[in-house]
Amino acid sequence: MEPRYRRILLKLSGEALMGERESGLDAGPVRRLAREIVQLRGIGVEVGLVIGGGNIIRGAQLASEGLDRVTGDHMGMLATVINALAMQDAIEHLGQPVRVMSALKVNQVCEDYIRRRAVRHLEKGRVVIFAAGLGNPFFTTDSAASLRAIEIDADLLIKATKVDGVYSADPFKDPAAEKIPYLTYDEALQRRLAVMDTTALVLCRDHNLPLRVMNVFEPGAIMRLVQGEDIGSLIDT
Ligand code: UDP
Numbered sequence: 001m002e003p004r005y006r007r008i009l010l011k012l013s014g015e016a017l018m019g020e021r022e023s024g025l026d027a028g029p030v031r032r033l034a035r036e037i038v039q040l041r042g043i044g045v046e047v048g049l050v051i052g053g054g055n056i057i058r059g060a061q062l063a064s065e066g067l068d069r070v071t072g073d074h075m076g077m078l079a080t081v082i083n084a085l086a087m088q089d090a091i092e093h094l095g096q097p098v099r100v101m102s103a104l105k106v107n108q109v110c111e112d113y114i115r116r117r118a119v120r121h122l123e124k125g126r127v128v129i130f131a132a133g134l135g136n137p138f139f140t141t142d143s144a145a146s147l148r149a150i151e152i153d154a155d156l157l158i159k160a161t162k163v164d165g166v167y168s169a170d171p172f173k174d175p176a177a178e179k180i181p182y183l184t185y186d187e188a189l190q191r192r193l194a195v196m197d198t199t200a201l202v203l204c205r206d207h208n209l210p211l212r213v214m215n216v217f218e219p220g221a222i223m224r225l226v227q228g229e230d231i232g233s234l235i236d237t
Contacts, residue, residue, distance in 0.1 A: 004228040007046040007122060009149035010037070011142065011159045014055035014083055016216040023055055025086050034090035036222050037127060041096055045226055046122040048152050049129045050145040051087060053079030059137065073137030077104055080141060084131035085109065091127055098127040103135030103144070115151050122152060142196040146203040157209055158225065159196060160216035165233035166195050182234050195235060204235070211235040 012033065019026030040047050059073035084100045088110075091098040099121050100110035111117070113130060121128045133144040142159070149157040166188070169177040180193070185205035188195045195201060195213060204211055214221055214232030225231040 001043065001227050003040075003043050003045045003226050005045060005155040005226055007048070007152065007154050008040075008156050008158055008226065009048040009050065009145055009152065009154040010222065011050045011145035011157065012052065012216060013141075013161050014052035014079065015162060016055075016160065017051070017083055017086065018055040025055065025083065027090075030086050030090045032219065033216075034087060034094060036220070037091060038094045038096045039223055040226055041125065041127065043223075043226070046125070047127045048118070048122065048148060048154060049084075049087065049127060050133075050141055050148060051080055051083040051129065051131070052141040053077065053083060053133075055079075056082060070137045073139075074104075077132040077135065077137075078106075080133055081106055081110065081131045084129040088129055096127060097125065098129065100129045100131050102131040104132040106132070118148075119152055128152075139199065140197050142200040143203065146196070146200040146209070149209055150203060150207045154209070157204060157211045158222065159211060159213045160222060161213065162216065163213070164215035164218065166193055166213050166235065168193070170194065180233055181230075182236075185235055185237055188235055195233075201235075205237055208237050 017025050017030050019029045053076045056079035057076045059076040062072035063069040088098050088100045101113040101118055102110050103113045118128050130148045133141045166180045167177040171177040185201050212232050221231055
């Protein structure tokens with residue numbers, strides 16, 4: 001089946017890689033997600049990936065425990081590099097060319113992020129994993145995903161996370177929370193819905209980039225979404 005999108009940016013939260021563990025990496029979910037990504041390439045979709053680091057370190061969490069926030073964020077960004085290297089390895093094992101490009105210079109382990117080279121990799125059919133977020137503290141990997149998606153001219157940003165869409169309240173805490181299948185960026189901002197942080201939402205809104213929020217734990221869902229199925233929630237301008 002023909003894909004609906006030519007080029008996507010897939011944002012995976014770090015938690016998607018930890019399986020049943022409390023933190024860190026589990027080979028099982030890393031391999032499963034790698035397979036799903038390779039399948040997307042199989043139908044011709046160009047794939048950029050941003051992986052969070054929340055399964056290892058979150059800067060704000062460390063700061064609340066007394067560590068300097070900027071140092072914590074540097075550690076968080078390095079955590080995303082660790083996740084990116086794990087995913088690169090799993091994708092490569094499946095025979096799919098892939099490159100990690102980092103916003104922080106760690107160029108003995110991966111490439112530096114250079115936009116034109118990233119686009120070239122995508123055009124050549126390589127999966128590109130954008131690591132180290134934006135390379136600056138006080139941002140999140142959601143903001144990095146929005147910016148990279150805009151920079152590479154992606155048709156769609158997919159936030160694959162632990163909930164299957166946008167809800168009126170936190171579905172893990174409020175049993176009355178309702179799923180909102182479609183909303184605008186302005187609605188998400190005004191209602192302060194926990195879709196992505198404000199910076200990320202504003203970037204997407206101002207550059208007309210549609211966003212899908214979907215459940216990362218549902219096998220095959222990313223493929224179905226890319227083939228045009230109405231999955232999760234759609235946020236648009
Ligand atoms: N981070 C940062 N700048 C960025 C992206 C990430 O400082 O541009 C740090 C921040 O400390 C964050 C951590 O990296 O808590 C991990 O990223 P995030 O929390 O977005 O991961 P996720 O929740 O998606 O797993």
